[in-house]
Amino acid sequence: MQTPPPKSNCKSILTCLLVFLFFQVFTGTLDAQEWAKKMFATLEHDFGTVAKDSMQEFRFEFTNLYKEELHISAVRASCGCTIPTAEQDIVKTFEKGTILATYNTKAFAGARGATVTVTFDKPYFAEVQLQVNGFIRTDLAFSPASLAFGEFSLTDKPRMEFNVSHAGNTDWMITDVRSKNAYYEVEIIERTQLVNQVGYKMAVQLKGNIPVGYLQDDLIIVTNDVANQEIKLPVSGKVSAPxxxxxxxxxxxxxxxxxxxxxxxxxxxxxxxxxxxxxxxxxxxxxxxxxxxxxxxxxxxxxxxxxxxxxxxxxxxxxxxxxxxxxxxxxxxxxxx
The missing domain is CATH 2.60.40.10 (Immunoglobulins)
Known part of the structure; x- marks a missing residue:
């Protein structure tokens, strides 16, 4: 008659089996997350230093690289300073989708960051974490809150005026205006100074070298404030071509x-x-x-x-x-x- 194995050996075998199953599930979960992460062009965005009440948006773009149709079941943020929206909940093979992250500069101030979690339930379950950061200044304001040009033709070369106001040190000055793209001609029309406040009236004109399609960019206002030298002003529009x-x-x-x-x-x-x-x-x-x-x-x-x-x-x-x-x-x- 065959003697049964000792109980201690049975416990060891059971423990090894449970550990094996745990790592199989854990590895499978990691693989699922990596599968979903591959679709995103970027997993993080820094809004930089922005003004209170300014319009700040960023679109996280992803592409369905797979045969199966994707479905986004939910998006959520770890902080109310960021409001996420899935602009397409169903994305077919090779199509693009976007997660819109709106930075809540009206209700929050100071250094703020959030983790945006995107949940896919088809074709497989996966979650992707997107990181958003920025710094909201209460002593600065833009009017309008963003430069939204709407839809325009390449031949239009639209122009828009805007105001920048700073509360506090009257020595505060704008020293330069920059951008990652050479699409803009910016001029300072006038500078005004009141008690504890400095104001600028400015204008920006779009050049004819903007590529056709959606425009999502920033003007970077450079100042003499050493602590917060640069402030971003969003620029948006849709460029149509003849x-x-x-x-x-x-x-x-x-x-x-x-x-x-x-x-x-x-x-x-x-x-x-x-x-x-x-x-x-x-x-x-x-x-x-x-x-x-x-x-x-x-x-x-x-x-x-x-x-x-x-x-x-x-x-x-x-x-x-x-x-x-x-x-x-x-x-x-x-x-x-």
Whole structure:
């Protein structure tokens, strides 16, 4: 007759089994989080130093890199200083989604930060943490709270006036205005000084070199305040062009190696124009264009999947000439497997 193993050995085996199962579940959870994190272009944003009551927003962009449709079941913030919104709760394969983080400068002041948690329940459960930080100054105010230009054409070059006021030291001065992009011409119209208050009336004009699409940027107001030298003023708008490109994106789906896919792009305007160049940062895309000026250009596009399985995220760039150079962009995506 076979003798049963000692109880101590049974306990050891059971303990090892439980530890193994724990690490399997724990590792699976980590893998799920990494799967979701890969979709986001960035996981953190610093609003910098901003004025009280100013409009501060940032969009965390993500791309569905997978075959299955995504569903966002919830978004939440660890602090009321940030209000998160899922602008699309369902995101299909290769489509983009955004999580809008609104920094609550009306109700809060000083150094504030929050963790925004995005919860996916389809195709698998996962949570992604996004970090938001900033510093809200109560002695500064912008009027209007942000430079919202709305929708405008490249040829409009819109101009907007705004006011900056500072309460406190009357030696406070604006020394420069900067931006990450050379889209703006800024001028100081006048500086006023009252008891314990300094005010500036300023103007910004947009140049003609802004790319077509949504504008989300900041003017950085540089001051002589050593402790808080820079303050951000948000700039937003939607730039439309006299030339349109359709479709707005080429979603080629799932294909096999060595496959060739033929599509077309349509460029359209009210006046005749020429195509100077069409390029793609994925080398397997070619175009057939003409040199004549006309109102509608129908351009054949050939996509070659290549030899190896891969996920392709690329951008098509069109440079056209209609009373000056205009740049249009079209995202391209495909999965080769």
């Amino acid at each position: 030339v349109t490109l359709s479709p707005s994106s080429l979603l080629l789906g799932i294909t096999s190696p060595e496959t060739e896919i033929n599509k077309r792009l349509i460029l359209r305007a009210d006046e005749p124009f020429t195509i100077e160049s069409l390029t793609c940062d994925y080398p397997g895309v070619t175009f057939r264009t003409g040199s004549e000026a006309k109102k509608i250009h129908i351009v054949p596009v050939t996509f070659n999947a290549g030899l190896s399985p891969q996920k392709i995220q690329a951008t098509i760039t069109a440079k056209v000439n209609l009373n000056g150079e205009i740049i249009l962009k079209c995202p391209l995506s495909a999965t080769v497997e």
